[in-house]
Amino acid sequence: MVRTARAFTNIALIKYWGKKNQTLKLPCTNSLSLTLDRFYTDTKLTIADNDHDTVYLNHKLLDETQNKRILKYLDTVRQFYSFDDHFIVDTVNHVPTSAGFASSASGFAALAAAINETKQLNLNKRELSILARNGSGSASRSIYGGFVEWIAGDSNETSFATPIDENPQIDLTLLSVVINKGSKKISSTVGMENSVKTSPFYPNWVTLVASEIKEIKQAIAKKDIQRIGEIAEHNAMSMHALTLSANPSFTYFEPETIRIFQIIQELRQKGILAYATIDAGPNVKIICTNESITKVQKYIEEQLSNVSCVVANIGSGIQYI
C-alpha cells in the first residue's frame, strides 16, 4: 500500500535570498527556518501505465501550463535516479493562498517524499532534502520539523537542510497577517536574482547572514524568544533593503505592510512581545509568545479592517499517512 506524504510549510527566520547556481538551486547563503503546524501539502503518487505524468491539484486536473514546473521536476528526478516511470500525482494543498504562505515549500517537500515512497528509493532525510531542494529551494527545509538550517553547500550533494532542534520546547507562536490585496507581484525568483545582480549591498548581505545564523542559533539554544525575534526582524528588513537598493529599486511592501510594521513597534513600546518577518510579498508574519499573540491579534484587527489573521505553531517534519 503506497502511503501519502505530508509536508508542512516553513517560515524563514534567516532568509534565503539569492542563488549562486540557478539550475541546482544552490543558495548564496545558509538560511534558517521554523516549520509550522498549520499548513501542509498531502501528496500521493501512483505509477502510470503510460509515459505521461498527470497532476491533480486539489482533485482538479492541471493543464499543460499549470503542471509545467512539476513535470520538469519529475524529468529531473527520473534522470537523476535513472528510472522511466511516469506518475499520476495527486496533491492536496492545505496552504490556502489567504494564509500568506508560499505552497512551494510544502509542495515540493511532499512531492519528493511521495516519490521516495512510491519508488521505494529508501532515501534518508538528507537525501530527501536534496531531492526537495531541486524542486524549490525552501522545500529542502520542510523535510524536518522545528528549527531547521539549510546549508548552502557548493554542489548538489552538499546543499541540504539539517535540523537544529526538531521539537523545541519554546513558547513561540506565529501570527500571519494577510493583506487582502491583489497586487502585481515580482516572483521571489526574479526578485532575488535582481538583488544579487544589482544591489550594491548584496556582498554585505552574505556576511550578515553568516553572523545572524550564528546568533540566532545561540538564541534558539537559550530559548530566548525576544532575541530570536530581534534577529529575525533585522534579517527580514535587511532582505527588503536589498530590494530597495536593487537597480531599479523595487519593494514587496504595500502601504498596509508599513502600517503593520508601525503597529508592531507600538506594541513593543507597550511591552508586548512582537517581531516582524516579511517574505517576498506584502504580508507580515509576527513572532509572538502564547501570551502576547491574543493581544497582538486584537490590536491589529482593531487598527486595520482589511486584513485577516492566522495563528500557527511549531510543526513537524515529513510524515507518511
Added chain:
Amino acid sequence: MVRTARAFTNIALIKYWGKKNQTLKLPCTNSLSLTLDRFYTDTKLTIADNDHDTVYLNHKLLDETQNKRILKYLDTVRQFYSFDDHFIVDTVNHVPTSAGFASSASGFAALAAAINETKQLNLNKRELSILARNGSGSASRSIYGGFVEWIAGDSNETSFATPIDENPQIDLTLLSVVINKGSKKISSTVGMENSVKTSPFYPNWVTLVASEIKEIKQAIAKKDIQRIGEIAEHNAMSMHALTLSANPSFTYFEPETIRIFQIIQELRQKGILAYATIDAGPNVKIICTNESITKVQKYIEEQLSNVSCVVANIGSGIQYI
C-alpha cells in the same frame, strides 16, 4: 545699510547620510543637490548693544529652547572669527512645513551670509559654504544655485560645496508630494548616526555614493533628465535601505509613501517621466519635466486624497536684498 541675506532650500539628488565627524559636521561621502526657487529664508542681522543674542523667527521672539541651536552656532562663529558682538537675528522662513522641505538648509545658509554681510567678513563663497556647513550640513550646498556638490573633505577647511552648473538650461521640475500626517519622527541626525553605526550595508553605501556622484554629473552634463531621475531614485532608495538594515530597523516611510512610489512606477509604465526621491521623512519629491509634471500631479491628486502637491523649479544661490 545692512542688507538682508536670502538663501534657497535644496533637494539632495545624491543624499548626505552619515557624518564622520559630528562636531565639524564632516560627512562620510560627497553629496549632490539641486537648489530650488520656491522656498527660501530671509535673514537680517543687527549688532546688539548688549552681550545677548536675540532671535526672531517670522517676527516672533524665540524662547531659550527654540533659539538654542542658533545661539550655539553664533558662539562657534564668534570663536572662529574672534569677535565679541552679539546680534539681533531677524529671520523669515519661506519654507512652510507643509511644503515638505527642511528649513535648516536655507536657514543656516542665510544666517551665514547675514553674518558675513553684517560683520563685513568679505568671505568668498567657499568660505561662506564652510561657515554654513557648521550650522547644518546641507546648508553648505544652498550657497550656490543649480546643481551643487558638497565635497566631504577631511577638515573644516576642506569640506565645502562647489557649483556643478549654477544656471543649468534643463527642463527639470520638482513636484513635492506632502503627506498630511503628523508622525513621530526620527531626526535625520539620529537616523544617520544609527545607520552609520549599525547598518551592515553602510560601507557599501560609501562606495555607491562615489560612483553615483560620478554618473549623475555625466547625466547633468548631457542634460539627460531620465538618467538623472534613475540615479537619484536609486540613491534615495538605497539611503532608505540603510534605515531598514539598521539595527534595530526603522523607516521614514508611511503607508502613503509606498502608495506614491507605486503610482510613480505606474506613471512610468504609461511613458510619463517621474522619478522619486525621499529624504528623512515620509514625503516624496518627484523629478519631472515641464511636460510631465501636470500629468503627474493630476494623477496623484486623483489617486490620493490626503496629500498636497507643491511645484518647484531650479533656484539660485545666495542673494543680498
